[in-house]
Amino acid sequence: MVSPAYAERVENKPGNESLVSSPPMQVVEENQSASDVDSTQLKSLPIIGGLANLAKKIRLSKQDKLKLKLSFSALMFASLFIFGKVDLSKSWEVALQSNGWYLTAAVAFFLGSVGINAKRWQLLADAVGLRKPFLALLQYCYVGLFFNLFLPSTVGGDFSRGYYLSKGTGKYKSAFYSVLADRTVGIAVLFLFATAGILAGPAGHLPWKLKLPILLGTAGIFLVLPFAPKLCHMLLGADNKITKRFENSAVKVYWHDRKLVLSALFLSVVLQLVIVLCHLTIG
Template identity: 35%
Template sequence: MRSVIDQSEVRGVEEHPPRERPSTRKRWLFLLKAAISAALIYWVLRNAQLSEVAHAVRNVNGWLLLVSVCLYAATYYVRAVRWRILLRPHGVDPPLRFLLNSYFASIFFSNFLPSTIGGDALRGYDAWRAGASKAASVAVLLMDRVLGMVVLIAFALALLLVSPNLVGEVPHVRLWIGLLTLGMMGFLYLSFETRLRLPGWTTRAPARVPRKLRAAVDTAAGAFRAFHGRRDVLLHALVLSVVFQAATVVHYYLIAAALNLPIPLLAFFVIVPLAIIIMMLPVSINAIGLREGAFVFFFASYGVSTERAVAFAWLVYGTVLLLGLVGGVVYALRGETPTANS
């Protein structure tokens, strides 16, 4: 029963009271990221005319922008279905509505409460509420992320030949994307291939290896073993990843089309994965500064001005913030218990 608290955890809390240092360190880290975001924004906008950015936003095609927002919102339904599929090997099958609400609420937590709790932490907590162990919740979140990135990077690897301008701007781009693809595919193979097992090193590890570390690795390995042999799960999840990642790329393209940017659709299958990899770097607040810099850099290959590239980046982020506000309402109103399947 989820309400029963493990006694060892209670003893751990009693024996090791909370310290102020981690909280102070977190505040300093937040301030550092804020400073980096501000510096990056200044660097991007130092020679730009904000009036031109505002002009581009004011003249955006509202209908195309609306379609792009609706399309991006619809991808969260596909993501929720994939999340449910990945939870099932762990014996958990929560209602789809519960997972969808959790996804939308996670957008709010990621973008409006970045210094307290992230969206992934909320999703992990909700998976635990639905009956998954803590290790399984983390394993599923990691698998969810890897599957999405595998598909995005595979898009880029397959379409690099159609974007010679971009290839010329990024040194060794084919090599880096190829290595990332191989690494993630290797992770998926190790996770789902039944003939390969994580070695039982926890029983043979030297005594100097901390017992808690060995136990943590063993718990994590056990969580990933639930995927072994489930090629049906892998195939289904990959198909859904292709669907929602393709829709995500089209979402970016529609925003560019709404701004009348001269960039072909296929080029976005290269630009978007590279931009997302850059935005995932944990050095700024919600990728502020990284997002603008990435699109200014990549769009320059197609003759797009800094001002219009920044307008694009801000409309992309505005879409996320809008869905985050929806997620905040969803979180405030939610109250269902994930018990019945649907």
């Protein structure tokens, strides 16, 4: 028979964990997720609360935002010369030796080409329900040109144009469609001019490995692309996602409104002619 004193010594023995009562533990339900925690509890955390307070303090006025944008633009423009992408001394030397009238005409042609591009984009954006003033789209085009200078491709400029066009509207897909259509119409006219140079110009002596992609690209743009919705419906079926995209999204207007497409193509032809004049006056 075990005495009460021996039992008390066994219960208080350090290594005997089974007989020692454990402290109460906080039980967390398995089905509790992060979404169950409200914003008040998050803000009570030191890190989250500190970031929230910092975000409230960093509220720039319109003048401060304008100063920040101008400073950033000046810094990026200066980086062209600092990092050697543009030789400042060489550029200044060429500018001094050039004819002032031709240089002024080249600048005027360049500015005019941006205006034509903005007008073409305005037509395509209006067609998908994004109606913006011409001056606003002109500003977006200049912003896109700015980003094209510092990024390896024109994707950055197109992304910025789509962002500013859709800002405050929520129509991100429609903005993307308008930018894509604007780019497609411009490329179509470039292919058309290249084909004309091959068939009736000095580019006819080029090897076929260079001429064939241009001719096939031109045929694809002007002979296949206009019938893309019907081809998708015929080859992929009416229930295909691509077919439904053509039939049920805002992009379908570019295949149904021929007057819109012809107007955009006409402006693209004028735009390319103005760019040619710009290069002629510079050269």
